[in-house]
Amino acid sequence: MAIVETVSAPAATGAAGPTRAATRSTWSRLKPTVLALIVPLILLVFWQVATTQQWTRLIPTPYAVGEYMIDFAVGGIYDDAYSATLTTHLLASMSRVYGGFALAALFALPIGILIGRVPTARMVLDPFLQVMRPIPVTAWLPLSMILFGLGAKSAFALVCLGAFYPILLNTIFGVRSVDPKLFEAASMLGCRGNAQFYKVVLPAATPSIFTGLRLGLGLAWFVIVVGEMTGVPQGLGAVIMDGRTLSRTELVICGMIVIGLAGYISDRVVVALGNYLLRWSPNHHG
Amino acid sequence: MAESATPIVEIKGVSKVFQLQDQTIHALSGANLSINKGEFICLIGASGCGKSTLLRIMAGFDQPSSGEALMWGKPIAGPDPSRGMVFQDYALFPWLSVRANIGFGPASRGLGAAEVKQIVDKFIDLVGLSKFANAYPHQLSGGMKQRVAIARVLANDAELVLMDEPFGALDAMTRERLQDELLDIWERTRLTVVFVTHAVEEAILLANRVVVMTPGPGRIESDNLL
Numbered sequence: 001m002a003i004v005e006t007v008s009a010p011a012a013t014g015a016a017g018p019t020r021a022a023t024r025s026t027w028s029r030l031k032p033t034v035l036a037l038i039v040p041l042i043l044l045v046f047w048q049v050a051t052t053q054q055w056t057r058l059i060p061t062p063y064a065v066g067e068y069m070i071d072f073a074v075g076g077i078y079d080d081a082y083s084a085t086l087t088t089h090l091l092a093s094m095s096r097v098y099g100g101f102a103l104a105a106l107f108a109l110p111i112g113i114l115i116g117r118v119p120t121a122r123m124v125l126d127p128f129l130q131v132m133r134p135i136p137v138t139a140w141l142p143l144s145m146i147l148f149g150l151g152a153k154s155a156f157a158l159v160c161l162g163a164f165y166p167i168l169l170n171t172i173f174g175v176r177s178v179d180p181k182l183f184e185a186a187s188m189l190g191c192r193g194n195a196q197f198y199k200v201v202l203p204a205a206t207p208s209i210f211t212g213l214r215l216g217l218g219l220a221w222f223v224i225v226v227g228e229m230t231g232v233p234q235g236l237g238a239v240i241m242d243g244r245t246l247s248r249t250e251l252v253i254c255g256m257i258v259i260g261l262a263g264y265i266s267d268r269v270v271v272a273l274g275n276y277l278l279r280w281s282p283n284h285h286g
Numbered sequence: 287m288a289e290s291a292t293p294i295v296e297i298k299g300v301s302k303v304f305q306l307q308d309q310t311i312h313a314l315s316g317a318n319l320s321i322n323k324g325e326f327i328c329l330i331g332a333s334g335c336g337k338s339t340l341l342r343i344m345a346g347f348d349q350p351s352s353g354e355a356l357m358w359g360k361p362i363a364g365p366d367p368s369r370g371m372v373f374q375d376y377a378l379f380p381w382l383s384v385r386a387n388i389g390f391g392p393a394s395r396g397l398g399a400a401e402v403k404q405i406v407d408k409f410i411d412l413v414g415l416s417k418f419a420n421a422y423p424h425q426l427s428g429g430m431k432q433r434v435a436i437a438r439v440l441a442n443d444a445e446l447v448l449m450d451e452p453f454g455a456l457d458a459m460t461r462e463r464l465q466d467e468l469l470d471i472w473e474r475t476r477l478t479v480v481f482v483t484h485a486v487e488e489a490i491l492l493a494n495r496v497v498v499m500t501p502g503p504g505r506i507e508s509d510n511l512l
């Protein structure tokens with residue numbers, strides 16, 4: 001009713017105007033969603049054609065995957081070992097993603113601040129960390145299993161490692177690139193010494209730090225499958241690895257889709273949070 | 287010149303040398319200037335003659351290579367709330383609202399919230415930004431940002447306000463408005479102002495004393511009471 005009211009309200013002033021205005025406002029509201037769906041739909045059509053035309057026999061049809069996804073989520077279709085287990089696996093993965101991410105932030109933020117602001121700390125830590133940085137998380141997998149054992153602890157450590165560097169590097173950049181004028185302004189206003197760290201350095205660095213946290217969380221989702229190659233029984237990565245060994249491609253694809261969507265939703269929440277917290281920053285609206 | 291009272295600022299034979307790679311730049315050489323309380327001094331001179339350097343020394347951001355910079359007879363050792371600088375590019379804290387930017391100094395000096403609010407209300411009103419109290423710097427025009435920067439140093443009880451081409455980046459109409467407002471504030475508060483500008487008309491309009499610096503190694507060329 002409320003919508004009808006607002007649409008018909010300007011009807012008194014013009015005859016043809018309101019309908020066109022209403023069409024335009026509906027379109028401008030739907031436009032982002034419609035545009036965003038173009039590429040996935042093309043891919044879906046391609047996938048459908050490729051599987052029904054039997055260009056490949058190893059990949060199930062979208063319909064089969066969709067059906068399996070429903071069974072994976074709520075059960076009642078196949079009733080196998082994976083029916084209605086989505087929530088369990090998703091929660092297991094989420095706990096590792098957010099736990100590993102939190103651990104990474106716990107290390108990366110103070111170390112980044114230290115490297116960025118204390119020259120001695122930079123000389124001691126920076127070369128070591130820069131050499132460690134190119135080593136991919138996958139390469140750490142065997143060592144991690146030796147150090148932390150098979151299971152959740154290893155997964156935690158690998159996710160943590162994946163999220164560590166973006167947070168570290170952006171924190172260093174943020175605390176180093178504070179406009180020197182702002183220190184002068186603060187000191188002439190009576191804010192000196194250590195107080196400048198809290199009143200100038202930290203707030204000035206928040207946009208960079210935030211970018212680092214956002215990238216770090218994205219990478220935590222990105223490496224979750226590797227993290228869960230460590231022999232954990234539950235988790236989306238574990239499901240994908242099981243699907244591979246059992247040659248159940250629909251399971252693999254379901255796991256992939258859930259990771260993609262969960263990572264996306266998680267990122268949107270972070271972006272919304274950032275838009276609110278960094279509303280003072282002109283170039284921070286993601 | 288009247289020798290009746292101690293000058294608020296004295297610059298005695300101040301030289302400033304910068305080392306730029308293998309070059310030695312004499313930004314100031316033997317500059318002398320004595321500023322009395324309540325004066326509105328405009329510092330003019332060609333680009334590169336050392337105006338900003340002299341202002342930064344008065345603010346305490348830089349130390350002279352030789353000579354002395356004194357305030358009330360004591361050497362200027364570093365930045366201090368009694369000397370406020372208004373930068374050409376504002377240097378506001380982008381993460382603080384207009385209100386919090388103006389309150390930054392009083393809060394840093396340890397005043398209580400109620401007192402800070404009272405001070406902020408007064409100066410936000412003085413520069414006519416009450417409607418924008420909760421806006422962030424990036425939401426303001428250049429002229430408005432410069433008003434915040436002026437209010438910020440006034441709210442901090444600065445006796446001496448140093449302004450380095452504060453209106454340089456503004457359009458002619460905004461500049462005229464701010465010039466009027468600045469003169470109005472100066473007349474009401476009897477601050478001491480040192481105002482750097484390129485524009486001779488601006489200097490003549492604002493100042494009651496115009497100091498001309500020579501190009502090359504900075505030196506005071508002439509000193510005219512208007």
Ligand SMILES: Nc1ncnc2c1ncn2[C@@H]1O[C@H](COP(=O)(O)OP(=O)(O)OP(=O)(O)O)[C@@H](O)[C@H]1O
Pocket residue numbers: 304305306311312313331332333334335336337338339340
């Ligand atoms: N931090 C610095 N390092 C090296 N040289 C400097 C520095 N600051 C100023 N100079 C040099 O000192 C000289 C005087 O500079 P200053 O900024 O004081 O000039 P100015 O009169 O303010 O010029 P403008 O009107 O263009 O702002 C210039 O030659 C400049 O290159």
Ligand SMILES: [Mg+2]
Pocket residue numbers: 337338339450
């Ligand atoms: Mg200058």
